Amino acid sequence: MAITGTSSFSVNSSPVFRRDVTSASGNLKRNLDLKRFAVSSEQATTSSTTTKKFVENGRMWKKSGEESETARRVNVEESERNGKSLKDYFDEAKDLIRSDAAPPRWFSPLESGSHTRDSPLLLFLPGIDGVGLGLTTQHQRLGQIFEIWCLHIPVEDRTSFADLVKLVERTVRLENHRLPNRPIYLVGESLGACIALAVAAHVPDVDLVLILANPATSFSKSQLQPLIPILKLLPDQIPFSLPYILRLLEGDPLRMAADNLVKGLAPEPTFGKLSHDLLTMSSYLSVVADILPKETFLWKLELFRLASAYANSRLHAVKAETLILSSGRDQLLPSQEEGEKLRLALPKCQTRRFDDSGHFLFLEDGVDLVTVIKGAGFYRRGKYIDYVSDYMPPTPSEFKKIHESNRLIYLATGPVLLSTLEDGKIVRGLAGIPSEGPVLFVSYHMLLGLELYPLVTQFMIESNILLRGIAHPMAFKRLKDGKLPELSTFDTFRMMGAVPVSAANFYKLLSSKSHVLLYPGGMREVLHRKGEEYKLFWPEQSEFVRMAARFGAKIIPFGAVGEDDIAELVFDYNDQMKIPYFKSIIEEATNGVINVRTDASGEVANQQMHWPYFVPKVPGRFYYHFGKPIETEGRKHELRDREKSHELYLQVKSEVEKSLAYLKKKRERDPYRKMLPRLVYQATNGFTSEVPTFEP
Structure with missing residues (x-):
């Protein structure tokens, strides 16, 4: 392989290196009009036709050309x-x-x-x-x-x-x-x-x-x-x-x-x-x-x-x-x-x-x-990181490692994903999910976000769709050390495309035609109390409808259930605040993170950081139901009206609640809801086989 250009650096006879970028005296060369490094002529002629992998329209796909x-x-x-x-x-x-x-x-x-x-x-x-x-x-x-x-x-x-x-x-x-x-x-x-x-x-x-x-x-x-x-x-x-x-x-x-x-x-x-x-x-x-x-x-x-x-x-x-x-x-x-x-x-x-x-x-x-x-989260090309344009999706080997490291979660939850076709028919799988973005998925957040891993990985496996989650800033930055999980705990979330919640990031994701995952209940649902399973804590006013309409995004309300088959909450926020030791820990943890809803009131404004204690159960199964996509294309001017946008907001919330009710009822008919029957089925039919479920 030939090397173009000359230099006094003795290793230029090797095909492994480009010429050095310092002169013999050690001073940096300043001929900025010339190409800074010599390159292989073979490499130069083939680079423009190499098959590349891109992230566009919320998907990973191959594209030829420059x-x-x-x-x-x-x-x-x-x-x-x-x-x-x-x-x-x-x-x-x-x-x-x-x-x-x-x-x-x-x-x-x-x-x-x-x-x-x-x-x-x-x-x-x-x-x-x-x-x-x-x-x-x-x-x-x-x-x-x-x-x-x-x-x-x-x-x-x-x-x-x-x-x-x-x-x-x-x-x-x-x-x-x-x-x-x-x-x-x-x-x-x-x-x-x-x-x-x-x-x-x-x-x-x-x-x-x-x-x-x-x-x-x-x-x-x-x-x-x-x-x-x-x-x-x-x-x-x-x-x-x-x-x-x-x-x-x-x-x-x-x-x-x-x-x-x-x-x-x-x-x-x-x-x-x-x-x-x-x-x-x-x-x-x-x-x-x-x-x-x-x-x-x-x-x-x-x-x-x-x-x-x-x-x-x-x-x-x-x-x-x-x-x-x-x-x-x-x-x-x-x-x-x-x-x-x-x-x-x-x-x-x-x-x-x-x-x-x-x-x-x-x-x-x-x-x-x-x-x-x-x-x-350390890669950026400008003065500040841009969580959308600077993001690089996981490579196949990176995704494989992520999936394998969390395989026990996947095995324990046996996720079932159901989607809704244009004619209203509910089918197993993601056939009802639009392949092209922008698409906005809106749902209820389980305790500690337990539904996230099976959901995001299954989208990648089944449809090659990367869900870009809107996440709490605590996964990206801390104001000071406190009683919180280390930032390394959230490396997988960042690898899989999560971005800190902000209007700017939401705008960029929709404008780049991504598939966006949003939980209006935020930390209030993630850290809910005893007896609050599957209860929505959404803001009084809509926070996403007009932004979705601006880009003609399809809104897909969905529900996810199974938390109550995984764990039983026994020591929640209310219990901890009665004990001075735990109360001080909560206050210290809360002071270490950014509050994203400083102007909100009511339940959603209460986002104090704490760790809910729970007793694990013999794992049941996670179920996801995605409703029929709600179109906002062509409704940009209509949904500028606050009353109209609020009506759509309430409609989305109602659809999420219907999906939760549907799944809680339907799972009672699933003979493989418990883990043991699923393991028996897979031992008989192969551990890569899809375990059946109820008829939608």
Whole structure:
């Protein structure tokens, strides 16, 4: 594969990399009239005809031809097919460190060139290895949504930490000056995380997003600290660093394999993968020796010490959005403890834990940085995140993982979905649901939103329709720490397209012809009291009718029942408010979230946060009935009248109540309402078979 363009960077003979973006002196090149990176001629000629996957009209569907600037542009098939492995890291590292006497500089991986013009810039800052290939297994996916530059620190280079910070800071300022409206992502691991924090402290005026894996700010607690004097006394012929670095690469693989066996995982694949990884690592001992010879290893440890002290002294000045990724089996640093410390120290910081991962998090199988960024709600292309235009739907593999991780919920609830055809006939399945948007689904919210997962996944499975839920802001942002679930609890909701409730987001979803899921009762229904099952708590005035009419959206009222077959509420809000301890917890939790109905009165205004305690039951079944779509097309002017819009609002509410009553009555005739008969049926007919239900 030929590479166009020339450069003094020695790795340009490799088909893996584009030319570097710094000159031999380390200064950023400013020839902005030329294409910034050389690209493969083969890649350039085929990119415009690749089959792409888009989100449009509320659906995921394939479209050939050039990409739409308003659609989320991710080449699902290509990005999931061309993943790299640990072996690729070693192979490419050999190219980078060969004849390498230049100063630190940037390079861009060749396979990351399919990003769009408005993609943010991602600067990768390496850890102890310094090679800059820590994202090797991530390049293909990241390259779809970011412009990627990786910092390479040559093996023999002895640039000080302060000068490394200056290099990155200079790049950040130049790129911010060139494109001031796009955010710059600093992705750093260990040492690189310290560089990122230092740069963020120096440039508070630049729009930065920090993604930090196992930051070396905790180096003072590293188990290597007492070993440094011993290392200095060892002869150069003893490669002390090699076995240690190999352990870092896989997070102590032998221990992980043993733990997997204890957990009951399949032993053969576990040991097969383990053997393969160990064989790969042992076959590249010489590469590790070249990357971290003794003198370089000692230099890097001293660099860690200085970096940790420097970054810690400037944490107070860091204002950037920050996502800390912490490994539970980091053999170098106490990363999970440090992640919590940084979360409390930084004003806009979240953490995600990877309990079974080691120090080199980004090189491990199963860790997909794009998925992590999407789930945490950290991807944006402008100054502020746009939950509609910045959203990327789950890829098939992401959806599969989500579905499998929640399979027990699906098995326990055995969802039955019924829809209504144009002639009023009720059928099983989603044949009565319009395939083209905008469509607005309006319903009652079960306790804790129990109906959401089976509903959203079944729409994807049956009709390839992505339901974009209007959700409470507590799933996206907190005003302060309190007695609330961690934000990571809601990663799946964000992955599946939930947006914070607001008029602007509602407008954008309908204007983009999405399938929108709305619960007017909101948190009041989600956190209802004893005896309030299937009781609607809707605002007195309509909140959605005129907006739906503005875009000619079809309104589909629907009901969902089954909560009372899953759990019995025993200790509700009223009970808790009588006890001072629980009352203080409720007040603390409520003060930590945004109140979305400050101007409302009555029951819907009472949205105090609490956890209802319930007793689980032997699972019954969830049932959903979707009424006949109500047309608003052509009624825009008519529904501007408050009385007319309120009439339609009451009609929708009445239809929801009718659907609930219909399902509660009909489920009594379902011989498979209980879980045991469903399991028997599936054991007889196959666990992928559809379990029958009542006749609609």
